[in-house]
Amino acid sequence: MSTLDQIPSLGAGIGYRPAFREDIFSRSDEVDFLELTIEHFLEKPAKVEEDLQRLMNLFTLIPHGLNLSLGSAEGLNEAYVDQVAEFVHRVNPPYWSEHIAFTSADGVDIGHLAPLPFSDEALDALCHNVEQVRKVIDVPLVLENITYIVNMPGAEMSEAEFLNTLLERTGCGLLLDVTNLHTNSVNHGFDPYAFLDDIPLERVVQLHFVGGHQRGKVLVDSHSSPTPEEVWQLMDKVVERCQVKGIILERDENIPPFDELSNELARAREIGRRHKRWD
Numbered sequence: 001m002s003t004l005d006q007i008p009s010l011g012a013g014i015g016y017r018p019a020f021r022e023d024i025f026s027r028s029d030e031v032d033f034l035e036l037t038i039e040h041f042l043e044k045p046a047k048v049e050e051d052l053q054r055l056m057n058l059f060t061l062i063p064h065g066l067n068l069s070l071g072s073a074e075g076l077n078e079a080y081v082d083q084v085a086e087f088v089h090r091v092n093p094p095y096w097s098e099h100i101a102f103t104s105a106d107g108v109d110i111g112h113l114a115p116l117p118f119s120d121e122a123l124d125a126l127c128h129n130v131e132q133v134r135k136v137i138d139v140p141l142v143l144e145n146i147t148y149i150v151n152m153p154g155a156e157m158s159e160a161e162f163l164n165t166l167l168e169r170t171g172c173g174l175l176l177d178v179t180n181l182h183t184n185s186v187n188h189g190f191d192p193y194a195f196l197d198d199i200p201l202e203r204v205v206q207l208h209f210v211g212g213h214q215r216g217k218v219l220v221d222s223h224s225s226p227t228p229e230e231v232w233q234l235m236d237k238v239v240e241r242c243q244v245k246g247i248i249l250e251r252d253e254n255i256p257p258f259d260e261l262s263n264e265l266a267r268a269r270e271i272g273r274r275h276k277r278w279d
């Protein structure tokens, strides 16, 4: 298995969405690499298959999973793991990513990324599942921090301690979603810059960024708006401190003209250049 430090620098890219499919193909020089949501490609109607071939010819592709439910205490759906493995091996990426979360409980799909309690029991389940997945998928796995509206009961440690132990025990990289970090810091009243002091920055491989929206006093992680200035500033600090390989814009809702997305990529690319993460 290749190690994290063999991952090449990728630059600034975007999570592929059918809504801007034509722009991705016609303006491929404005996008350094692409993140593909694995679940969008597991069903293979001819159109998706054809697009996948074209995308593979144009870009480095990073598979990004949503539904593996790595935090599930009952273990993983093996048939699903096999499907994910087949896709990841087909794309042949330098790494792939999933979330520090669970999406099913007792075999029931709960339809979104649910946070885990920061407990020893949750860590054990997560580490066990990651180990199972890595037996089947021989490509470095990078794990992403998610947002949480409530602190899950049963916590025995901080989120930073949880991340440290998880990454130490599994050897996985970190996909640091700077928008999620910003969102959690606003909703739970902590300093995101101090959080950076407490996590293993040498494990950071990739970043996510985007804007959300405000609902009352709560910041909602809706992937629906331009990236706010606070997130750009936090990203700058993260890129300064970490050997970031790639930065991905993950816009899902309220998709604007591609010029707006391309401008955000140019700004992220420039941050990476300024800190000498790529040319």
Ligand SMILES: [Fe+2]
Binding pocket: 144, 177, 180, 208, 250
């Ligand atoms: Fe994300």
